[in-house]
Amino acid sequence: MNKKQKFYVVWAGENPGIYESWEACKKEVFHYDGARYKSFESLTDAQQAFNDGYELYYKKNPAQNKMAPQNAANAGEPILESLSVDAAWNTVTKVMEYRGVHTRTKEVWFHKGPFPGASNNIGEFLALVHGLALLKQRNLQIPIYSDSVTAMAWVRAKKHKSIILPTEENAAIFDLLNRAEYWLRTNTYCTPIYKWNTPVWGEIPADFGRK
Secondary structure, three states: OOOOOOOOEEEEOOOOOOOOHHHOOOOOOOOOOOOEEEEEOOOOHHHHHHHHOOOHHHHOOOOHHHHOOOOOOOOOOOOOOEEEEEEEEEOOOOOOEEEEEOOOOEEEEEEEEEEEEOOOHHHHHHHHEEEEEEEEHOOOOOOOOEHHHHHHHHHHHHHOOOOOOOOOOOHHHHHHHHHHHHHHHHOOOOOEEOOOOHHHHHHOOOOOOOO
């Protein structure tokens, strides 16, 4: 079955206009600060939206505001040649595990745990740092997707902010956290980290499917 044609309006990008493929659109917005764009099902709708401009389009279509894209990784289609990371945490047992998978093939590239005495945020953070280290080790120039804003913020700060206290039971977790923070402090990387757009794309490919 042929994939339905989409049209991509770029209101703010390297070259504003209408593009007939996500790849063409992505080139115009991927590294453009403040890019504004959206996909449409028909050329007529795309032309009307482009002529209206970004502000007028969303004023006419207020229900679409919550879907307004923030960057090239959060709209259109995900970059399939990428690494997706996620964690699973049992609210009763407090046991956590995390993994990273190739976004397109779902091949598991790493899987760690289970670890007792942890939290979901800790798992998301460790998964993200593990992914960064793995991609650097393999010299792979691909982005990472995470569905955790908290983990992404911790990575930017190069430090976790969990309220979980160290115990004898979770000593392995705090060893991993110390190693992750050390790696962030002593390494540089160019890997883009993007927020997985769950409302549009569904669960992240690394999801454990236990919800």
